[in-house]
Amino acid sequence: MARRTPAYPPWMEKPSTLARVGKMALLAVLAFLMLFPFVYVIAVSFSSYMDVLGGGLILVPKHPTLEAYRAIFKGGIVAHALWVSIGLTLGGTVVNMVMTVSMAYGLSRPAVPGSHAVLALVLVTLLFSAGIIPDYLLVRNLGLIDTYGSLILPGAINAFNLVILRQFFMSLPSELVESARLDGASDLWVLLRIILPLSKPVLAVIALFYGVAHWNDFFRATLYLNDAHKWPIQLVLRQYVLQGGALANAVALDPNQPPPPAQTIQMAVVVIATAPILIVYPFLQRYFTRGVLSGAIKG
Amino acid sequence: MYLFILPGFVYFVVFRYLPLLGNIIAFQDYSPFLGFHSPWVGFANFHRLFTDPDVGIALRNTLEISALQLAFFFPAPIILALLLNSMVSEPAKRLMQSVLYLPHFISWVIIIALWQQIFGGAGFINQFLRNGGRHTINIMNNPGFFKPLVVLQVIWKETGWGTIIILAALTRIDATLYEAAAMDGANGWRRLWHVTLPGIRGVIVLLLILRLATILNTGFEQIFLQRNAVGARAAEVLDTFTYFRGIQGGDWGFSAAVGLLKGGVAAILVFAANRVAKAFGGEGAF
Numbered sequence: 001m002a003r004r005t006p007a008y009p010p011w012m013e014k015p016s017t018l019a020r021v022g023k024m025a026l027l028a029v030l031a032f033l034m035l036f037p038f039v040y041v042i043a044v045s046f047s048s049y050m051d052v053l054g055g056g057l058i059l060v061p062k063h064p065t066l067e068a069y070r071a072i073f074k075g076g077i078v079a080h081a082l083w084v085s086i087g088l089t090l091g092g093t094v095v096n097m098v099m100t101v102s103m104a105y106g107l108s109r110p111a112v113p114g115s116h117a118v119l120a121l122v123l124v125t126l127l128f129s130a131g132i133i134p135d136y137l138l139v140r141n142l143g144l145i146d147t148y149g150s151l152i153l154p155g156a157i158n159a160f161n162l163v164i165l166r167q168f169f170m171s172l173p174s175e176l177v178e179s180a181r182l183d184g185a186s187d188l189w190v191l192l193r194i195i196l197p198l199s200k201p202v203l204a205v206i207a208l209f210y211g212v213a214h215w216n217d218f219f220r221a222t223l224y225l226n227d228a229h230k231w232p233i234q235l236v237l238r239q240y241v242l243q244g245g246a247l248a249n250a251v252a253l254d255p256n257q258p259p260p261p262a263q264t265i266q267m268a269v270v271v272i273a274t275a276p277i278l279i280v281y282p283f284l285q286r287y288f289t290r291g292v293l294s295g296a297i298k299g
Numbered sequence: 300m301y302l303f304i305l306p307g308f309v310y311f312v313v314f315r316y317l318p319l320l321g322n323i324i325a326f327q328d329y330s331p332f333l334g335f336h337s338p339w340v341g342f343a344n345f346h347r348l349f350t351d352p353d354v355g356i357a358l359r360n361t362l363e364i365s366a367l368q369l370a371f372f373f374p375a376p377i378i379l380a381l382l383l384n385s386m387v388s389e390p391a392k393r394l395m396q397s398v399l400y401l402p403h404f405i406s407w408v409i410i411i412a413l414w415q416q417i418f419g420g421a422g423f424i425n426q427f428l429r430n431g432g433r434h435t436i437n438i439m440n441n442p443g444f445f446k447p448l449v450v451l452q453v454i455w456k457e458t459g460w461g462t463i464i465i466l467a468a469l470t471r472i473d474a475t476l477y478e479a480a481a482m483d484g485a486n487g488w489r490r491l492w493h494v495t496l497p498g499i500r501g502v503i504v505l506l507l508i509l510r511l512a513t514i515l516n517t518g519f520e521q522i523f524l525q526r527n528a529v530g531a532r533a534a535e536v537l538d539t540f541t542y543f544r545g546i547q548g549g550d551w552g553f554s555a556a557v558g559l560l561k562g563g564v565a566a567i568l569v570f571a572a573n574r575v576a577k578a579f580g581g582e583g584a585f
Contacts, residue, residue, distance in 0.1 A: 008387050009474075011481040015387070023385070027395055030379075033455070034398050037413040040423055044416070103307025112300045118308055125315045128566050131558030132519075132538065133545045134321030138314070141334075156310050187300060216406035218520050223546065234408045241412045242524060263421065270412045277404050284404065285397060 038274075045069075045267035052261040067260040068268035074252035078269055080229075081236040088232055089214040089276075092152045096210040097203070099156045100165060105191050107162075108169035119166075122159050132223070139224055150224035151217060151232075158213075161206045168202045169195060205287040208280055215276055233273050241266045325559045329551040337552075344556035354557065356532060357540040360446075364522075364536065365514045367450045373510060375454050376461030377503060381495065383462060384469045399459025407520040410456055415439055418448075439525070442533035449521060464506070465499060472498035504579050512572035515561050537561050 008015065040059065044052075045068055047061035072078050107115050129135075135154065144150040172195065180190050196203065218234040225231060228239075239245040247266075253259045325344055327337040348354050379399070386392040402410060417423045418438040425435040438444050472495065480490045519538045526534040535543075537557060545554030 009478070011478045013481075013486070023382070026382070027386075027391075031395065031398050034402065034459075037417055041413055041416055099307055099310060102303045106300050106303030106307070109300055112304075115304065118304060121308075121311055121316075125311060127569055128562060130315075130318035130322060131555065131562050132541050133324070133551060133555040133558050134318035136546055137321050137324070137551075138318045153310075154314050156314070157307055162307070187303065191303075212404055216404075218406055218408055222523070223542075234406055237408050237412065238524065242408065242415065243527075266412075267416065270409055270416075274405060274409055281397075281401060281404060285400065 041267045041270055045264060045271045047261075047264055049258065049261055052263060065260070068251075068264045069272075071251040071253055071260060071265060072268055072272065076249060076251040077228075078233070078236055078240070078250050078272075079252075081231055081233045082272065084230065085215060085233040088148060088151060088217070089211050091148075092155075092214040093207055093211045095152050095156055096158070096161075097207055100158070100162050100206065101191075101196070101203070103157060104162050104165035104169055105195060108166045110174075122162060126159050136223055145224055146227045146230060148230070151214075151220045154220065155213070158210070161209065165199075165202065165206060168199060172198055201287060205284070208284050208287075212277060212280065212284070237269055237273050241269055322555060322559045322562075324552050325556040327552050329555070331549075331551070340552065344553045345560070347553055348556065348560065351553075353531075353535070353540065353544075357535045357537050360534065361515055361517055361536040364446055364449060364517045367446055368453060368517075369510060369514075371450055372454050372458070373507065375458040377465055377499075379458055380462040380465035380469060381491070384466060384495075396459070396462075399462070401459070402456040403460035405456075407518075407524060410452065411521070411524050414452060440528040442529040445525070445529045445533045449517075449525070452521065453518075464502060468499040468502040469495070501579075505576050508572040508576045509569075512568040513565065514568065515565055 043059055043061055046064045046066070048063040048065040048067065050063045051061045106112065107119055109115075139145060139150050139154060144153065176194050176198075177190055180194055185193075216234065217232065218238070221232055221235050225235070228235075231239075236250070240247060240250050244262075247253075247259075247262055251265055259265075323335065324337065326339060326341060327335075328340045328343075329337045383392055383395060386395070415422060419425070420435070420437045420439070422439075425437070428435050438448065476494045476498075477490055480494050485493060515537060517536045517538065519542070522534055522536050523539050523542070526539055531543075538561075541554045541558045541561075544550045544557070548554075
């Protein structure tokens with residue numbers, strides 16, 4: 001009979017059954033507490049009138065329906081806000097990446113006079129911010145109120161991401177860059193053809209973090225967008241789910257049929273607003289568990 | 300090369316340094332029509348800090364929430380990381396981490412919608428109570444529950460993410476120390492006490508000091524989103540106060556003074572905290 005190698009080191013005493021079972025039970029409870037709200041909300045979003053009126057606890061809808069999702073995607077404020085958020089996330093992330101890559105590259109090259117002073121200027125901003133009022137006044141004086149620029153430009157570069165990227169660029173072998181320069185390559189060519197192809201994983205994780213921040217952005221949109229037609233999904237979600245705004249204009253309801261229950265539509269909005277995060281989450285996780293961040297946390 | 304740096308440099312100067320100058324309105328009776336040419340009033344706005352009772356409420360709420368967070372949220376990632384670290388099955392541990400990190404990436408609006416769906420008036424718990432013929436209870440709009448609720452939400456959302464830095468510190472502990480301790484007859488608890496905890500003490504002290512330095516920060520979105528349900532008396536913190544008085548109420552100079560004082564105190568605390576961290580023999584944050 002083949003002996004199984006135990007999963008614990010040889011010097012460790014065999015864990016007692018009681019301790020193992022207890023720990024597993026504790027972890028199972030934790031996992032349940034984390035996942036239950038998601039499961040419940042998804043279940044409610046698929047349930048029909050009969051399920052909701054039945055008054056029972058909905059964990060698996062007895063009469064599942066896509067009515068709520070159909071009503072959302074057929075048009076209305078929620079559908080519009082989803083497009084706004086998609087556009088903001090894509091456009092904002094492109095601006096973030098161009099600005100961050102460009103500056104990180106400029107600051108990563110040795111012997112650029114003044115670059116250390118600029119880096120110090122960047123690092124100091126990690127320690128303080130001016131405050132809500134002066135930030136607001138600046139955006140207003142720049143004429144950005146009620147424009148999408150107000151959501152993209154004030155956060156164009158995250159100093160943390162900049163520092164991570166600069167450190168990564170500096171860790172690349174300098175011989176590659178030097179030999180290209182001897183062949184007469186320009187700075188831009190070196191960046192596009194040598195540096196960036198070697199940096200794909202770190203670029204991916206930084207882009208994902210920027211993208212998630214844009215999708216989740218609530219604070220700036222609350223401050224700077226008064227015009228409700230311009231609202232991204234997070235603000236619309238607040239109005240129709242947290243504050244219980246009337247759903248008549250928010251989604252396209254079929255006048256010939258009884259509308260789906262409000263609760264079902266609300267939860268469908270929550271599910272749709274969460275879905276993009278759930279989709280990119282596995283990619284995000286692959287990177288941050290591999291230490292892209294653990295090195296960066298203490299920069 | 301300067302062309303690559305220039306756009307970023309302009310960004311930092313305009314969006315991160317220029318607003319600092321905007322803080323001069325804390326010394327003005329600012330009106331949007333006059334802009335920065337509004338009349339100077341010296342420290343009058345700062346005098347109002349001591350006479351306006353709402354400032355006291357906001358400060359007290361801020362400190363109470365911070366204290367609760369320090370007592371209950373701060374130790375949570377440390378305990379959870381120790382639990383994860385003691386798991387022998389690698390795949391189970393990774394699965395657990397995936398589940399625990401997830402809420403960090405979800406916006407506060409969605410998190411609160413989820414909580415409302417469980418604890419709110421029409422939520423899961425009340426549905427359960429109603430089915431059993433019992434009295435319903437609304438946890439989400441009870442002012443007395445607000446502060447514990449806010450802290451529980453932070454624990455639920457951020458504890459998993461907080462374990463990352465602790466787990467990183469745990470992997471740096473020399474494995475031979477455990478073996479040596481076991482040879483000397485130390486059981487699991489004694490190894491935890493004599494090897495593990497001393498091994499992560501530096502990180503814990505650093506995190507604690509940084510947390511103390513940001514004691515006036517309670518997070519804007521989470522509080523802002525739930526403030527209306529329980530009222531300002533229970534929920535107003537310094538950040539939401541500044542927003543409602545300044546941007547909503549138009550009392551620009553005064554709310555800028557509140558923000559400036561908060562920022563000033565925070566800056567002093569950060570530098571002091573770094574000093575203390577170094578005095579403890581740590582590396583400091585910067």
